Amino acid sequence: MSCDSPLIIALDHPSLDAALCLADRLDPERCRVKVGKELFTRSGPDVLEALHGRGFQVFLDLKFHDIPNTVAAAVQAAAEQGVWMVNVHAGGGRRMMEAARERLERHGLETRLIAVTVLTSMTADDLLEVGVSAPPATHVERLALLTRDCGLDGVVCSAQESARLRELCGPEFLKVTPGIRPQGAAQGDQRRVMTPAEAMAAGSTHLVVGRPVTQAEDPMAALLDIEKELTPPRSP
């Protein structure tokens, strides 16, 4: 099933059963889902098969970061399981990203390949501590340009960086943005956040939303509230 919603719901659950319980409360025509490290490490590829069977397009978010050959093989393995999108860390560098992209091309795999720039939990101080003295926005720009140059489909970034990246890399370049917080929602461990409407206005192409939907009493209602916020009001 294909889906044209920009919403990607992060199934950050500790077990296959818990993730499917949540997925069964969502509509695959109104969102895609993201499977991350904890869920995949616990459940393995079974979770992908179960979600595909329910009609969801899946973003496999394992943020690969290793030597080029290892990452290319991992990206191929993900794509062969039919995932819609997979990601690597842009910090892995040009040869790693090019190897991953070339591997997909060589095997005719159409999975979208994107790269994480600077995690939305990172502040300028966090970057400084790992040897990056540039402000987060500058480092994101550098990594996004490198990612585009390597022929990837887009980046994961904070919505606060989407507008600048739309200018630099063009509107077609995917800007997948976590750190989305509807008005009044708890920020949690996220630092560079925006509301869904602000993020789309800034040029994000996809919004990754976790806890504001998954922890809601009625997840589908929370998703529809976000959808409503994104739909421009009709003129009278």
Ligand SMILES: O=C(O)c1cc(=O)[nH]c(=O)n1[C@@H]1O[C@H](COP(=O)(O)O)[C@@H](O)[C@H]1O
């Ligand atoms: O790659 C990601 O999806 C990601 C990158 C990033 O920089 N920040 C970030 O929060 N994420 C993921 O996006 C989701 C955000 O979840 P919430 O903070 O609960 O909305 C989590 O699954 C994170 O792993």
